[in-house]
Amino acid sequence: MTSITFYSLYDYNCGNIFANTLNLDNFSTLEELDAALHDWLEELTENRNDGVTREEWILADCEDVPDQYINTYGINGEYFTYRDTIEELSNYHDDAENILNAWIAYGYELNLDEIKDAYIGHFYSIRSFAEEYLWEIMDLSSLPQHLQFYIDLERLAKDVLINDCWESNGYYFNRI
Incomplete structure (x- = not known):
């Protein structure tokens, strides 16, 4: 309560x-x-x-x-918007409050549509972000097995974070 x-x-x-x-x-x-x-x-x-x-x-x-x-x-008065946004976001994600708090901590305004569009997921490290997310979207699995060994996933993830994504408390978002 x-x-x-x-x-x-x-x-x-x-x-x-x-x-x-x-x-x-x-x-x-x-x-x-x-x-x-x-x-x-x-x-x-x-x-x-x-x-x-x-x-x-x-x-x-x-x-x-x-x-x-x-x-x-x-x-x-914005508390009520915050509470309503968590309620709406919980229809899409189980971890709605933490997602929203990460969004706010980064400095963005409360906007449910932007949050839903930008949210990528929660990852415990930049390496897990690279392995789970980047590997899929960049379809690196199509590279020959012997070349996959040479990919520096952490460096790739850092480059993506500089240009295309951002992270707050382990929650990753696409830039809007």
């Missing part, structure tokens, strides 16, 4: 902890989350009945939300 916990900022500053933990899976947009937080603060204001209007919150804790989507007062 992806969850996020907020405190009433006024009460937090006064030394009182009134927490509200929300399941992010129940929200589709940042606006829905904000509306739920406003409702909670209104209810808290009514229940406390101390003459103070509670209007602000502060992030206390979150679970299963990547750091780049978290700030002091909540989460970035």
Whole structure:
């Protein structure tokens, strides 16, 4: 469960902890989350009945939300796009979250079509990338057996990575 916990900022500053933990899976947009937080603060204001209007919150804790989507007062609205992209990408790949995180770590924007078109696969080393992927696409098996011995697969893979592909955390992608 992806969850996020907020405190009433006024009460937090006064030394009182009134927490509200929300399941992010129940929200589709940042606006829905904000509306739920406003409702909670209104209810808290009514229940406390101390003459103070509670209007602000502060992030206390979150679970299963990547750091780049978290700030002091909540989460970035792009988190919902991130979550939806993982869900869509999981229809095509079992390792959707890691693929998407590698894509983002390289600096690309969230775009499901680009990710699907560019993704090659996960390889544990540049040599395994060369042996499994390059060998197939370049059809090096058609070379005579005695010449295959002279192919420097790692050098070939490095050349391909410079010009045509890129790698992030063992996930390989075609350049877009």
